[in-house]
Amino acid sequence: MNSSNSRIRLLRQFILIAASVATVAGQAEQSQSAPVQEEAAAIRQHHLKRLTERLTVEPAVLEGRCRYESDISTPPPLNRVALTFDDGPTESGTEEILAVLQKYKIHATFFMIGEKARQHADLVAKVRAAGHDVVANHSWSHPNFHDIDVARQTGEVLRTDSLTTPDGPKLFRYPYGNSTCETNQLVHEHGYKIVGWHIDSCDWAYDKSGAIDAREAISCGVPRQYQNDYVGHVLAAARSRRGGIILMHEIHPNTLKSLDAIVAGLLAGGFEFGMVTDEDFQSSLR
Numbered sequence: 001m002n003s004s005n006s007r008i009r010l011l012r013q014f015i016l017i018a019a020s021v022a023t024v025a026g027q028a029e030q031s032q033s034a035p036v037q038e039e040a041a042a043i044r045q046h047h048l049k050r051l052t053e054r055l056t057v058e059p060a061v062l063e064g065r066c067r068y069e070s071d072i073s074t075p076p077p078l079n080r081v082a083l084t085f086d087d088g089p090t091e092s093g094t095e096e097i098l099a100v101l102q103k104y105k106i107h108a109t110f111f112m113i114g115e116k117a118r119q120h121a122d123l124v125a126k127v128r129a130a131g132h133d134v135v136a137n138h139s140w141s142h143p144n145f146h147d148i149d150v151a152r153q154t155g156e157v158l159r160t161d162s163l164t165t166p167d168g169p170k171l172f173r174y175p176y177g178n179s180t181c182e183t184n185q186l187v188h189e190h191g192y193k194i195v196g197w198h199i200d201s202c203d204w205a206y207d208k209s210g211a212i213d214a215r216e217a218i219s220c221g222v223p224r225q226y227q228n229d230y231v232g233h234v235l236a237a238a239r240s241r242r243g244g245i246i247l248m249h250e251i252h253p254n255t256l257k258s259l260d261a262i263v264a265g266l267l268a269g270g271f272e273f274g275m276v277t278d279e280d281f282q283s284s285l286r
């Protein structure tokens, strides 16, 4: 996002979102459960903050502060996709996902929140047993790393460290994708690779019925024709990036409901499934 064109595009998005964010927050989430609603509201708020910052702060300054390293700008391995599921484990979601992955005999990466993983050790074990041997670090309690001090950032990472697969590859993903130079250094010292995404499925913005508000769609870059078609949006994004690491969240009912169709659609589109730990995805990690 270095060109003035992209800043103009962001400005347009920002104006539209700022005008509508309160309305949208009220409408889109009415049918969701309270924790999911809160999480979606938090993502929405951080999304807006990110757009604002990218418009008002010079790109070089943001880069110097290591702020937004999670949007991967380098190309993925051609026509290869890697599914990633954040914010679990969850009581019904994790097993639903495992069943779909098992049906298609593919593997994915789970970026788990430490405190949830501690509560659901059985689910962590099931994910490992199914061959998804990476139970990656997504912090202990999912704060925005831009809003907390370095000591708390360190605690969030290290407390979750013991839950990662022993002797396995170590992967870290920032909550909301919001990175800092201090935590970049910390996780590298502890042998982690940082995992962002090529494709944001924007699943947090789709409601339970699979619809996204017009203005929210603009903020997440969902084309108009996919406002009622989450699966179509993910498939189109994969075609446009020619593969890549796909960001999804296991806490959203629409994501779970759509997963089978997404996998089937990607396979029909000629994509091959890999994991972020595969050799050819290494250049996409930091």
Ligand SMILES: [Zn+2]
Binding pocket: 086, 087, 138, 142, 174, 175, 176
């Ligand atoms: Zn998350």
